[in-house]
Amino acid sequence: MPKAQTVRPLAIPAVSTRLLLTAAGVVILLLALAYLVAFDQGALSRSGMYMHELMHDGRHLLGVPCH
Amino acid sequence: MPLRFGRLLVAGLLAGLIAGLIAGTFAYFAGEPRIDAAIAIEEQNTLGHGEAGGGEELVSRGTQKNVGLILATSLYGIAMGGFLATGYTLLRRRLRTGSDTRAAIGLAAAALTGIVLVPFVKYPPNPPAVGDPATIDQRTTSYLAVLVLGLVAVWAGVLAARTQTHEWRRATAGLLGFVVVVAIAYLLLPAVDEVPGTFPAVLLWKFRIASLGTQVVLWTVLGLAFAALLHRLATSTGPATAEPGTRAAA
Numbered sequence: 478m479p480k481a482q483t484v485r486p487l488a489i490p491a492v493s494t495r496l497l498l499t500a501a502g503v504v505i506l507l508l509a510l511a512y513l514v515a516f517d518q519g520a521l522s523r524s525g526m527y528m529h530e531l532m533h534d535g536r537h538l539l540g541v542p543c544h
Numbered sequence: 545m546p547l548r549f550g551r552l553l554v555a556g557l558l559a560g561l562i563a564g565l566i567a568g569t570f571a572y573f574a575g576e577p578r579i580d581a582a583i584a585i586e587e588q589n590t591l592g593h594g595e596a597g598g599g600e601e602l603v604s605r606g607t608q609k610n611v612g613l614i615l616a617t618s619l620y621g622i623a624m625g626g627f628l629a630t631g632y633t634l635l636r637r638r639l640r641t642g643s644d645t646r647a648a649i650g651l652a653a654a655a656l657t658g659i660v661l662v663p664f665v666k667y668p669p670n671p672p673a674v675g676d677p678a679t680i681d682q683r684t685t686s687y688l689a690v691l692v693l694g695l696v697a698v699w700a701g702v703l704a705a706r707t708q709t710h711e712w713r714r715a716t717a718g719l720l721g722f723v724v725v726v727a728i729a730y731l732l733l734p735a736v737d738e739v740p741g742t743f744p745a746v747l748l749w750k751f752r753i754a755s756l757g758t759q760v761v762l763w764t765v766l767g768l769a770f771a772a773l774l775h776r777l778a779t780s781t782g783p784a785t786a787e788p789g790t791r792a793a794a
């Protein structure tokens with residue numbers, strides 16, 4: 478049986494104010510993306526109900542309340 | 545030289561795209577037949593109103609079922625991958641393991657528990673034709689609340705486990721911390737009981753299992769793919785590979 482091999486852990490950037498601000502910005506963009514899929518009804522996509530209707534089945538199967 | 549956040553984020557987004565594509569494929573085969581069956585019932589019931597039935601369709605059923613579904617799971621997967629990578633970057637030092645693979649998969653498992661399993665039991669997902677449109681805002685708020693409380697419950701479990709030293713005590717305390725928060729959340733949040741008595745029970749069950757499966761596939765693939773990409777980063781850019789069999793510093 479092959480032996481499990483351990484790689485030394487990656488050096489992760491230190492948690493600094495700058496990293497936290499960047500992370501906060503990224504989280505806002507990611508929330509907007511998740512909102513677009515899960516809840517948006519045109520306010521964000523600027524496509525009327527098109528994107529909302531397009532992703533309808535995904536919303537149901539991802540467990541998001543739809544209607 | 546520590547890795548930059550951007551590289552971890554790209555790994556997370558890519559893992560999320562892979563997970564979303566695979567979860568979408570699963571959802572197409574396991575979930576779409578149930579949605580079709582539910583929409584047929586919805587059309588019988590409402591004859592022309594309701595968002596999926598009748599009237600002029602903005603998007604055809606054919607497009608919703610494949611392009612729309614895969615687009616939705618992919619974008620959702622990318623977002624979740626980004627959250628995983630951000631959480632990993634900020635929390636990695638607090639996860640007490642020397643193994644990046646364990647840390648990545650552990651975080652994905654925590655997310656699966658908090659934002660899929662805990663919400664699923666309280667507010668199981670519903671197919672078209674189930675649910676009162678008048679309560680959608682309240683149900684959306686409750687769904688978001690149970691999702692946040694699910695993550696809080698996992699966090700409480702970890703904190704509780706860390707108060708103990710013996711392994712069996714850690715496991716018991718962790719479980720208790722988690723269960724207490726989940727129980728309080730379930731008691732405080734409003735109940736939702738909107739399945740019409742005429743809706744076929746077997747179809748409801750199959751839809752819910754397909755939905756659960758889609759989300760389990762998404763988070764499982766996401767955790768594994770993120771771990772694989774971290775491994776690639778570690779072996780290509782990071783410090784040299786440790787001697788086989790030696791334990792990495794914790």
Ligand SMILES: [Zn+2]
Nearest residue numbers: 533543544672
């Ligand atoms: Zn719907």
